[in-house]
Amino acid sequence: MKKFLSVILVLAISLCGVFALVGCSKNESKNFDMVFITDGGTISDGAYNQSAWNGVKEFAEEENMSCRYYQPNVDDNGNLDADTVGKYIKLAVDGKAKYIVMQGEKMAVAVDKYAPQFGDVNFLLVDAAPHAEGSTTIDGFNNVMTVTFDTLQAGYLAGYTSVAKGYNKVGYLGSVSDKSSASYGAGFVQGVAKAADESGIPVLCDYANYDAEDLDYDYSFTIQPVYQKITISKETTYKVKVKNGLGSGVYADGENVTITADKPAKGKAFDHWEVKSNTEGVKDKKVNISSDKKSTMNLLVGDCDCTIKAVYKDVKTFQIIVAKSADLSLSSLYDTYNVEENSTTLVTAPAAESGMTFDHWECDDKDAVEDVNSPSTNVKVTNKDITIIPVYVKSDVPTFDVTVYGGTGSGSYRSGDHVSVVADPPKDGYMFYKWENVDNQGLSTGIAMTNEYCYTTDFEMIDRYSSIAETMYNNGTQVIFGGGNSQAESIFTATWKMSEQVYAFGYGYDQSSMGNCLTSVVTDYRVAVVNALKDYKGGSYYEGNCSNNCLYVVDMSTQKTYKDKDGNEVEDKNYNEGYANVYKALGDGTIKPNLPADDVRTVVNSKCMTLNYWVK
Template sequence: MKKLLSVFLVLVLAVCGSIALVGCSKNNGKNFELVFITDGGTVSDGAYNQNAWNGVTEYAGSAGMNCRYYQPSADENGDVSTQEVEKYVKLAKDGKAQYIVMQGEKMATAVSELAPAYSDVNFLLVDAKLDAPQENVMTITFDNMQAGFLAGYTSVVKGNNKIGYVGSVSDESSADYGAGFVQGAAYAADELGTPVICDYANYDAQDLNYDYSFTIRPVYQKVEDCKEQTFKVNVVNGIGSGVYTEGENVTVTANPAPEGKAFDHWEVKSDTEGVKDKKVNISSDKKSTMNLLVGDCDCTITAVWKDVKTVKIAVGDKDTYNVEENSTTWISAPPAESSMVFDHWECDDKNAVEDVNASSTNVTVTDKDITLTPVYVRSEAPTFDVVVENGTGSGSYINGDYVQVVADAPQDGYMFYKWENVDNQGLSTGIAMKNEYCYITDFEMIDRYSSIAEKMYDDGVQVVFVGGNSQADSIFTATWKISHQVYAFGYGYDQSDMGNCLSSVVNDYRVAIVNALSDYKGATEYVGNCANGCLYVVGMSTVELYKDSEGNDVKDENYNEGYAKVYNSLVDGSIVPTNIDLRTFNSSKCLTLDYWVK
């Protein structure tokens, strides 16, 4: 989630790059004892940077310090390099900074590498850990099991008897959030005597009982069933054959040329008696890919070759292209196999490939054959398998990939109608075809992890929590795809702006930063929890009465007696969530855990 927020903020910076150096004082000649370096985002992001900056300014005010923040430039992925961060660390040191505050896991590497070189500055790293303690670095972490416990308890006491958690086996904090969530929900269920079912799925588990793959298939219909006037197109030495309605714009592409040949031009012929050939309306007779505007007649379109000297481009052991000597050709790597992703090209001619890191690129040949070897590696990002029936485009893809699919030519008496896609659970895939009514089209692969939450909601789950991992936004995405009202439970900060948010369990950076700076100790870890006021659930109060401006006792509408007791029990230690093995969880009388494993 932090990454997605940062990517958005990079776009903002592209327009507003002049705001990178700002602070709480307009006098740039002053020294600043306290400096906050953001993760590339703004201090008005409504999330982590803003909460951290609030803590910095509050402490600075109470300690009589000058403070400012720096906003480094992030790359297209929302990441900030150590070299970029160091520019601002040096600025802070030159400005006599005593403390430098940074937040988030992606800043941990920068702190780890830079702190030894700037030993006379004290660093505070929020919501992240270092591999080893450093004398001038204090870290802030949060009790994720307590946070998960509060989220689980709140989900049930708000009246939900079917809840869900989507976690990650590769993320330690996710496991802690998940364990706490189940125990908090179980505590509430047993306290209320209400049967509760909790679905639990680790989206990246090898034994997950769920299949992300989906199938795309062309739908054909009988020509006689079409109510519009149709025309038959026959493409020789190319693709595009079929029966189409009048006015359709059809993409026609020549096949790869045979050895010793190259594409020269298109030859068109009317197949309808009495209609001249010139009525066949193509956009270009010289381009190997062009458009046909269907109408007036049936037709035959033929790709005509010319004799040339050709060389071969071998792409791995699957494809071979015959191309004209001293020419440039667009080459695409075959789709990756499951869980793999394209990494780079290897070629015996180092000058042939325009971009060795792009899966599709221009390849320039001379008068010699060349071999291109696409190299695939195991993907760190999630991959999703696509099966194209009666067409091409099958493969394994990651979020953001553009996938082209081409339907097979229809049998006689049939015509292409549209594409359909469905996942193996019978749910919508969420992908959007550029043109679902065109036999050749493409789509952008999307994050399919939201499909787990969709499945949960489809099976009756009322609220899903996803604390502690990078797929949190997927849950909110899923809530908008369900026809009835369902909710996501946020974490980290108040996520009510996301919509369909039941509530959020908050890691209060502001309070944690003020507390840590007030008693700064290098090489130590400050743990934010209920006891020090660094964890709470939005809209759930532990205090029944408060004083208004006139000193009168007023009842807090958000007060919940059960929540208050649980919160205070977490404070005094009478409730201690533990890191249990959820696969063997059976300690609740009223909660049933449905653990999604094969």
């Protein structure tokens, strides 16, 4: 009986968990005319989900239709699987939905896969187009209508507004390989030129494609240890000599130093540490180490100079061979570890080359490697040599090169990677002082070391694209726009590092919550959803632009007055005549921004704007 009740309870909890995921509605009915499926975010995200959901609700209310939303689960990395979305599509279909609305690129593959299965249901996909997974070919279906936005016009509004608000040094940071970014950027510089020529005031516009091969900028940076003469130190210092290991140097009294034994030779294994005081009258036991049995331990510096020696014992050993390939030629070897039989050793893959990233380990003995997907993993050796091969692939996100002069740790790393660096031992008469890091423009890299005053330390690789925005700001740029590219948040990152007040210009939705946001050009999902549903036609697309009020800039108004809640005519303090005229001209086609084939400089012809194009 208890077992039966337990099963019932588990089922009840499971069902509650399922229905907790599918949103909420005032309507108790299981059937709904319209269903909005979020991209995994909430309908109160202050961005695209909320705006699209507001459009669904508005249309449903006008047409006297019922509606609800579903919020699918995302995985630990924030990814949304197409089959997961498919379950909610089927749930909506079972609920007799006439319309299913979704937004964003995350939903493109799901619509491509499931819309053909439900030909009687009308799908609306906002700001994306259906395509199969791994394909760039857009597929059209008779029951799918897509919503696009005129990003040329959006960029034009952002450029015009930047100057109209009084700034004469503006910038665009974008991607040469992203069509959306190219469109936003081209519109931006043309809008800047329009505003500059109207005002007659000279305007400088920086323009940088951060992933262009000919970009006049280098994201790599260097790290190096700084040593100082012992005589300069005002603290009491002691000399530490490590034999058969790392950690030699001169250190301040009370400093905690990590000491690591060298890797054992063939037929040897680390056994213990021997310590000896090198200061007359101070006994050896004053050498304060945390363990004499661990190959990596800590020394608390004080009382005496000392020598610390790693001692090895004779044992039967086998090799862990880290190689580029299975041929095991000398040129293919990365590293070797001599280890005792039936032991486990931590092995770390060499740092990736530029543009690459570690993917997995290959090993004939599948049970030997604890985690084949981790660059640092335990490898178990029983009674034979083991060869493991680290496999690298082209990184799908930016990588940044780090060169360590006077130490180890050089490599190519992605944002979020853990990087360890170790300084070379100092020359006689010198002691390690601190780490120094600088990029190739002489600017701070922005990395935060765990302890910059320790000869062995680590840090987490950060987004280096913010450095190009920093350079723009340091050169006097006041506002930078990054519409349409995946690294636009790097601009906001850079604004917080400046001592003067500088701004980022947001896009897509109102990004004022990010701070240091001058304003944002908004692609209005709410209006676009309402308009598209009113004029729904499967197999077609609806373009949001200035002619149908699907674009606008926050805090910029096209109307001189508005009516308050009491019906009184009130002057709109956000009205800007120039902006209003440009908005109207974009809407009726009087102004038609151009999209260049490759170089944005070809679309600019301005008397008052100078375009600083960042190429070598």
